[in-house]
Amino acid sequence: MNAPLLQVKDLHVRFQQEAGETHAVRGVSFTVNAGETVALVGESGSGKSITAMSTVRLLPDNAVTAGQVLFGAHEMLQMRERDLQSVRGNDISFIFQEPMTSLNPLHTIEKQLVEAITLHQGLRDKAARARVVELLHQVGIRDPESRLGAYPHQLSGGQRQRVMIAMALSNDPKLLIADEPTTALDVTIQAQILELLADVRRARGMAMLFITHDLGIVQRIADRVCVMKDGEIVEQGLTAEIFANPQHPYTQMLLAAHSAGVPQPVPDEAPVIAEVQNLRVWFPIQRGLLKRTVGHVKAVNDANFAVRAGETIGIVGESGSGKTTLALALMKLVPSQGRILFLGREISALSHRQMRPLRRQMQIVFQDPYGALSPRMTVAQIIAEGLGVHAVDPATPREQQVVAIMREVGLNPEMRNRYPHEFSGGQRQRIAIARALVLRPDLVVLDEPTSALDMTVQAQIVDLLRDLQAKHGLAYVFISHDLRVVRALSHRIMVMKDGDVVESGLAADVFDNPTSDYTKTLMQAAFWA
CATH class of the missing domain: 3.40.50.300 (P-loop containing nucleotide triphosphate hydrolases)
Known part of the structure; x- marks a missing residue:
């Protein structure tokens, strides 16, 4: 096994807020060795992204960290900001989930890549442009010269993510931190991006810290896996061993959690x-001026x-x-x-x-x-909004209809006067389903609801x-x-x-x-x- 490149020891992260303190990461310890891929796995809110951001201190001002983060000989939590900036982007690079929030919509792809190269490598003009073309070719952008003048919105989701990868690789990092980089992509594009990351890692001998909630991706790309729940690592080990014989009940639940079974058959007489x-x-x-259809x-x-x-x-x-x-x-x-x-x-x-x-x-x-x-409406108002437009069971009070449908979709009716931000993602999707079903429709279109x-x-x-x-x-x-x-x-x-x-x-x-x-x-x- 190669020497540890990143060592996280007893990491704690607390957020100071007016309502009190939130202990988001609790005593997390793990290592990433040179040339290997380690996956941080867990559901939303488990602390995996905060843990990754802590390694280079990319946390908001109200965050308080304790413990040790060693990158080679550097103690990251104690480094001066000036020294830290020389590590970020050079030795450690990031790829985020949504490239549209990471790429500047006002600048061309060439300008953004050249900026990263100039900042860290000092290359300019023709040399910088040549390096950009080389990077885009490496990450699988076809005819990269023709894409240099494109803006992010002119590229597909997969192309934007490839540009992000090119930007992250532009300075030959030793460690790449990838935070849910394929979640928003189609399955075929996702497979291409995962294959690209694996190829790049092997070719460059680079280490990767991969953050995801998708265990299928972990099995495909990671050497070792750390399973996180409520800010703690509950299990870690070799990927093959974790998948073959998970020890912790939470890991067992994650591995068993997949959409299985088949729907009930449709009656022959169904209209x-x-x-x-x-x-x-x-x-x-x-x-043209006359808006002719061409x-x-x-x-x-x-x-x-x-x-x-x-x-x-x-x-x-x-x-x-x-x-x-x-x-x-x-x-x-x-x-x-x-x-x-x-x-x-x-x-x-x-x-x-x-x-x-x-x-x-x-x-x-x-x-x-x-x-x-709507963030300005309570759940009860959101669900009942359609009842005000369409006369559905006018003899039954709206409040009663809201309570009934909330129970039916698995929501506590006592929470009906709360606002959407007070609910988890799954609860919010149940609210959206309740809003549709309270009108007793015959047809429901479900557009990527999961x-x-x-x-x-x-x-x-x-x-x-x-x-x-x-x-x-x-x-x-x-x-x-x-x-x-x-x-x-x-x-x-x-x-x-x-x-x-x-x-x-x-x-x-x-x-x-x-x-x-x-x-x-x-x-x-x-x-x-």
């Missing part, structure tokens, strides 16, 4: 709730499907494949061509005003429970959705790039790529015997183990 025929969504590209963005091409009461159709594909646009077109939230039928009635030509009475019967739950709930959640919470939400569907005969259109969740929830599958439906059929058939090359690639990336 069709919604159907689309030859649906097309093309967005015009307009240029082309189209073909978001959805000739889609056909139907969903029955008690049935889930899963729509899968990478970002930009058209799956969300298809669902929005079904709900008449974007203009489209083709036929849309809802409860046996054609709604394709209905106006906004004519659609309003039908809105109660078709609801949507979004991916981000943080952005979907992607922002920990594995254990994800499994709970899938179980909840299955139970609610069985109880109320709900029709679901479930959009996701997480094929494990799709498999657990869906009766039928549609696979989309570049606006086209490349494969569709019963879930078991598509998962067990995919016919298109694209579907096979998706399956291989998602179920690599």
Whole structure:
């Protein structure tokens, strides 16, 4: 085994707040050896990111740290800020979860990479530009010269993350700290990024501290793993040994927490709730002073499907494949061509005003429970908002309806007068589900409702959705790039790529015997183990 590169000994982190002190990290100790990958694993709030940020003192001013963090011969917690800055970015680099918050939206990719290289290596002009091109080529950006003038918003999620990796590697760090770097990416892009990080680590002999809540990624990339809960490391060891024989109950729970099982079968007599025929969504590209249409963005091409009461159709594909646009077109939230039928009635030509009475019967739950709930409204107000628009069971007081639906989705009704920020991510998603179901819809569109959640919470939400569907005969259109969740929830599958439906059929058939090359690639990336 190589000599320890990073040693964390009895680390404590406390945050001083007006309401009192929060002890976020409690006596954490671990090492990262030169050339190896160590994973910090745990659910949201376990302290893994705070632990990583503590290694280079990237914590807010109200943080108080104790213990030791040794990087080579440096005692990081005692270093002067000036000396610390020479270590950050040079010897230790970071990759964060969301590159759009880490990249400057006002500067080109070239300018941001050149800035990092100039700051630490002193290269300028042609030499700096050559180094940027070399880095972008190394991280798999095709035709890097053509991308130098691009801004972050002009790149895909996978490309932005590759730029972040290039920036982190620009100064040949000894240690790379990667904080959930693949969480927001499609399964195929995630597989590419993980393979890239593994290749770079081997080629450079670099160590990596990898932070994640996804144990599948840990098994794929890490040599050793540290499992964190409530600010403590409850178990650590070689990855193969932890997975084969976990000792701590929390580790056992994490390994068992995955969306399993299958949905209940759909009754033969179940009526069709919604159907689309030859649906097309093309967005015009307009240029010039007169805004002439010079082309189209073909978001959805000739889609056909139907969903029955008690049935889930899963729509899968990478970002930009058209799956969300298809669902929005079904709900008449974007203009489209083709036929849309809802409860046996054609709604394709209905106006906004004519659609309003039908809105109660078709609801949507979004991916981000943080952005979907108003921070200025209590949970009771959020859930009851739709009741004020649509007359649902007017004889029953709204408060009573709110209490009933909160109980049904597993929320304590006594918390109904609290605000969204006082709830966890999983609880917020339950609030969003309650807001949709309180209106007693026939159709619910679920747009990536579990992607922002920990594995254990994800499994709970899938179980909840299955139970609610069985109880109320709900029709679901479930959009996701997480094929494990799709498999657990869906009766039928549609696979989309570049606006086209490349494969569709019963879930078991598509998962067990995919016919298109694209579907096979998706399956291989998602179920690599």
